[in-house]
Amino acid sequence: MYQEVKLELIFLLPIFLPFLTAIFLFLNKKLFNELITNFFTLNSALLSFAIAAYSFIALALDKFKPVNVELFQWISNPDISIGFTLDGLSGIMLILVTGLSFVIQLFSTSYMEKDENHCNYFVYFNFFVFSMLLLVMSSNFLVMFFGWELVGLSSYLLISFWSKKPAAAKAGNKAFVINRVGDFGFLIGLMIILDTFNTFDFYKILQNTSGIAESTITAISLFLMLGAFGKSAQFPLFSWLPDAMEGPTPASALIHAATMVTAGVFMLVRISPLLQHSKIASLLIIIFGLITALLAAFSAINQFDIKKVLAYSTISQLGFMFIAIGAGAYVAAIFHLVTHAFFKALLFLGAGAVIHSMHHEQDIRKMGGLRKKMPITASMMGIGTLAISGIPPLAGFWSKDEILASVFVNGGIYYVFWALALGAAFLTAFYMGRHWLLIFEKDNGFEHSDVKEAPKAMTRPLLLLGIFSIFIGFINTPFFHGLEKVLHVTLENVEVTHLPKGITLVVLAVLSIGAGFTGLIIAFLLFGMELHKRIDLKKFKLESPINLVKDLSSNVLYLNKFGNLFFVSGMKNLSRKVAVVVDGMLIDGSVNFVSTAFNKSSKITSTTQTGLVRNYVVYFGLFLLLLIVLFIATPLVPR
Amino acid sequence: MIEALLFFAPASLIIIGALIVIFAKNPVHNAMGLVMTLVSLAIIYITLNATFVAMVQMLVYAGAVMTLFLFVIMMIGVDKKEQTTESIKGQTFLVSGVFLILISLLAYVAISSDFKWDLWFPPVEFDAEGTPQLIAGVLFTEWIFPFEIISLLLIVATAAAIALAYDTKKRNSNA
Amino acid sequence: MLEVTTDWYLTLAAILFSIGFLGMMIRKNALIMFMCIELMLNAVNLTFISASKHFGQVDGQIFVFFVLVVAAAEVVVGLAIIVSIFRKQSSASVDVLNVSRG
Numbered sequence A: 001m002y003q004e005v006k007l008e009l010i011f012l013l014p015i016f017l018p019f020l021t022a023i024f025l026f027l028n029k030k031l032f033n034e035l036i037t038n039f040f041t042l043n044s045a046l047l048s049f050a051i052a053a054y055s056f057i058a059l060a061l062d063k064f065k066p067v068n069v070e071l072f073q074w075i076s077n078p079d080i081s082i083g084f085t086l087d088g089l090s091g092i093m094l095i096l097v098t099g100l101s102f103v104i105q106l107f108s109t110s111y112m113e114k115d116e117n118h119c120n121y122f123v124y125f126n127f128f129v130f131s132m133l134l135l136v137m138s139s140n141f142l143v144m145f146f147g148w149e150l151v152g153l154s155s156y157l158l159i160s161f162w163s164k165k166p167a168a169a170k171a172g173n174k175a176f177v178i179n180r181v182g183d184f185g186f187l188i189g190l191m192i193i194l195d196t197f198n199t200f201d202f203y204k205i206l207q208n209t210s211g212i213a214e215s216t217i218t219a220i221s222l223f224l225m226l227g228a229f230g231k232s233a234q235f236p237l238f239s240w241l242p243d244a245m246e247g248p249t250p251a252s253a254l255i256h257a258a259t260m261v262t263a264g265v266f267m268l269v270r271i272s273p274l275l276q277h278s279k280i281a282s283l284l285i286i287i288f289g290l291i292t293a294l295l296a297a298f299s300a301i302n303q304f305d306i307k308k309v310l311a312y313s314t315i316s317q318l319g320f321m322f323i324a325i326g327a328g329a330y331v332a333a334i335f336h337l338v339t340h341a342f343f344k345a346l347l348f349l350g351a352g353a354v355i356h357s358m359h360h361e362q363d364i365r366k367m368g369g370l371r372k373k374m375p376i377t378a379s380m381m382g383i384g385t386l387a388i389s390g391i392p393p394l395a396g397f398w399s400k401d402e403i404l405a406s407v408f409v410n411g412g413i414y415y416v417f418w419a420l421a422l423g424a425a426f427l428t429a430f431y432m433g434r435h436w437l438l439i440f441e442k443d444n445g446f447e448h449s450d451v452k453e454a455p456k457a458m459t460r461p462l463l464l465l466g467i468f469s470i471f472i473g474f475i476n477t478p479f480f481h482g483l484e485k486v487l488h489v490t491l492e493n494v495e496v497t498h499l500p501k502g503i504t505l506v507v508l509a510v511l512s513i514g515a516g517f518t519g520l521i522i523a524f525l526l527f528g529m530e531l532h533k534r535i536d537l538k539k540f541k542l543e544s545p546i547n548l549v550k551d552l553s554s555n556v557l558y559l560n561k562f563g564n565l566f567f568v569s570g571m572k573n574l575s576r577k578v579a580v581v582v583d584g585m586l587i588d589g590s591v592n593f594v595s596t597a598f599n600k601s602s603k604i605t606s607t608t609q610t611g612l613v614r615n616y617v618v619y620f621g622l623f624l625l626l627l628i629v630l631f632i633a634t635p636l637v638p639r
Numbered sequence B: 001m002i003e004a005l006l007f008f009a010p011a012s013l014i015i016i017g018a019l020i021v022i023f024a025k026n027p028v029h030n031a032m033g034l035v036m037t038l039v040s041l042a043i044i045y046i047t048l049n050a051t052f053v054a055m056v057q058m059l060v061y062a063g064a065v066m067t068l069f070l071f072v073i074m075m076i077g078v079d080k081k082e083q084t085t086e087s088i089k090g091q092t093f094l095v096s097g098v099f100l101i102l103i104s105l106l107a108y109v110a111i112s113s114d115f116k117w118d119l120w121f122p123p124v125e126f127d128a129e130g131t132p133q134l135i136a137g138v139l140f141t142e143w144i145f146p147f148e149i150i151s152l153l154l155i156v157a158t159a160a161a162i163a164l165a166y167d168t169k170k171r172n173s174n175a
Numbered sequence C: 001m002l003e004v005t006t007d008w009y010l011t012l013a014a015i016l017f018s019i020g021f022l023g024m025m026i027r028k029n030a031l032i033m034f035m036c037i038e039l040m041l042n043a044v045n046l047t048f049i050s051a052s053k054h055f056g057q058v059d060g061q062i063f064v065f066f067v068l069v070v071a072a073a074e075v076v077v078g079l080a081i082i083v084s085i086f087r088k089q090s091s092a093s094v095d096v097l098n099v100s101r102g
Helices: A002-010 A013-027 A034-061 A088-111 A118-137 A141-159 A166-197 A202-207 A214-231 A240-246 A249-258 A260-270 A279-300 A306-326 A330-357 A375-389 A395-408 A414-440 A456-475 A482-487 A503-528 A543-554 A556-606 A613-633 B002-023 B027-047 B051-076 B091-112 B132-139 B144-165 B168-174 C006-026 C030-055 C059-088
Strands: A067-075 A080-086
Touching: A002 A034, A002 A067, A013 A034, A013 A088, A013 A118, A034 A088, A034 A118, A080 A088, A080 A118, A080 A141, A088 A118, A088 A249, A088 A260, A088 A330, A088 A456, A088 A482, A118 A141, A118 A249, A118 A260, A141 A166, A141 A214, A141 A240, A141 A249, A141 A260, A166 A202, A166 A214, A166 A240, A214 A260, A214 A279, A240 A249, A240 A306, A249 A260, A249 A306, A249 A330, A260 A306, A260 A330, A279 A306, A279 A414, A279 A543, A306 A330, A306 A395, A306 A414, A330 A375, A330 A395, A330 A456, A330 A482, A375 A395, A375 A414, A375 A456, A375 A503, A395 A414, A395 A456, A395 A503, A414 A503, A456 A482, A613 B091, A613 C006, B002 B027, B002 C006, B002 C030, B027 B051, B027 C006, B027 C030, B051 B132, B051 C030, B051 C059, B091 C006, B132 C059, B144 C059, C006 C030, C030 C059
Parallel strands: none
Antiparallel strands: A067 A080
């Protein structure tokens, strides 16, 4: 009991510690040099992680009963307050965010060395960690919304960190604006929730979902889904993520791989008791998830920037998580979130190490044969590639296979969805294989004499993340349902889709392993052994289709061009027309019209003042006649 | 019968004189027409029992004012050609318009009351002769204040006339 | 028809007034316009006298007296103005005097 009372206050510490660090560093920006900044921020991150781990263990010992803390009540009717909660779901996110924050900050101390805004970077970083923790530890929609918005803000600050580059500033704007579109959906969803339930508290809402009409639930789910699409870069709100690669690589590793983009997934799992009642919303989620996964995977196969491949890969894997949510497999979605966080962060940090050693060269066509020069980086990134392709026993296999199996088990049209998801898994293996081979294996003959292995502060996080990528999959295998036990209390009202049993499961597993292997083998044939240069493609009439595929892929199916034309240029033209026509002609015109009417009428009236006596006599006569007429018409004195 | 004659004869003379005033080309003819009107008016005043006023009109108006007019006509020497052409645009149109409206108004009033203009107050039978004694009795008792004012007005008018028409150059060159 | 009542005199005054008014509009010589003003004043005098006869009071004649005096004074001043205008420009036409045009 003594532990429980303290737990309530202790688990709040990791939330506010990064915030205090951010403020502390911000106030002393001019005083500190790099060493002191590194000291403070790393220690605060480590402390946060330690406290988070302690809280999680305490929670586990208590069988994952949720711990709620209400700081103060703002309005009583409707019931809106500020509060935090620690349960299985938020506990997992807590240790994930704090742990990754520490590892990536360690990497950043070396990556951002000698940068002139070194201290600012860590201010923004810690502020981001604070906002992400606000989001995941919230016990009601209001605090979650605060976290949601602040995460968008921190992402903007970090993407446009090197603000002197115009591309970085534009990318930051684009991310914020597209996020805003999603937030518009989120806000409307919140309004409907407040109107229906009269409170924002999760537990009160999620316990009482039985009596609400399905149309209301569908409406809420659809609007919140729109918010999730904006934050997690699903179709059609995904184009900000590849552009967000303008920011520093460690920031991309944390935000756009592991934490911010998973906020949408987290939110949807949080409201899963509500979401499960709306078939339409679930169907739409899985359809959009599939479209996103396939589209992003297709675009990734011919990208040339080392980080853009990883960006499209992230979008594609987020699509997988949304597929899982749409199929009702909420545990699988969180599982894939966790495993993806590790190997994607690993891949991004590895890419950061490569960029650093190649003196900020980012085009993979100019790299090649770096394996001998950077062995640790190469092997760690190889582990990441194998993990994301779904090769057992690494982490990605367990989570991806669970998603695919859960989709299959629903039957009917979900067989088609399963086939398409399998295709996306195949493409994943293919482009990741291409990525690794082009960087590390093929020797293009470029001069790489001064490239050497990355410094220890960069390789140590890589090693750590590599080890985790190998072993983290074992937390939720078909033999040991660890994650399910963690999330059991959170999802107790939810109908979670379970895996099929017996021979079906084994066949599905073999098929997904097969897809992964096939992708890697084809990538090896094309980019490792240069098979396409040895076969005469013209003989098989394959040259122009392949060129078409290459072109469409690298330009993301020209979606960006279309969006730019329609939204950006279209809005500019519309606003110009409105400015000219409505403002200039109508409003200004009517005001000017009044004044010119005055002028003209006074000019006309002044022509009667001729200065000639005889004219005035005529006027006099006319009025005299008028008076006579009046006199005749109206008798003054009654007879 | 006699009354009708006493009315119509001076009345026609008045109308003819007025028409001469506005239509004559030679300004002396205009002045003569005006004199004819004024004298006929005096006759009509006598038939209306305003004898003193008639005499004063004959003396002041037809005597002094017209003489003044003739002096100025002789001095200025009006050009006959100027009289006929109309120089203001649209004046003819406006004038004919006003004239027509006036005539139609008068005709309307005349016809709608069947040529019997019904005055609101009936005539009082008391026949007041406008003798000088009667007028003086009222003028110097009830209307004494306006009387003093118009004598002041006459002095002012005289001074104004001298001030306006005074030609300093000619006076100095003569003297 | 044979009875000459007050309204005949009033009609005569009205006709005289309108003739004088028309003359003012038609003629452009300043002197002749003045004479038309005199016609109008005399028409008003006639109205006053006939009203005085109608009501049997002598106040109308007193008023005619005053009108007469004022008309005389006005003629004096007006002619002085016309003379001084004529000295400036050698014609007595009124149409060229449009200084107060606006």
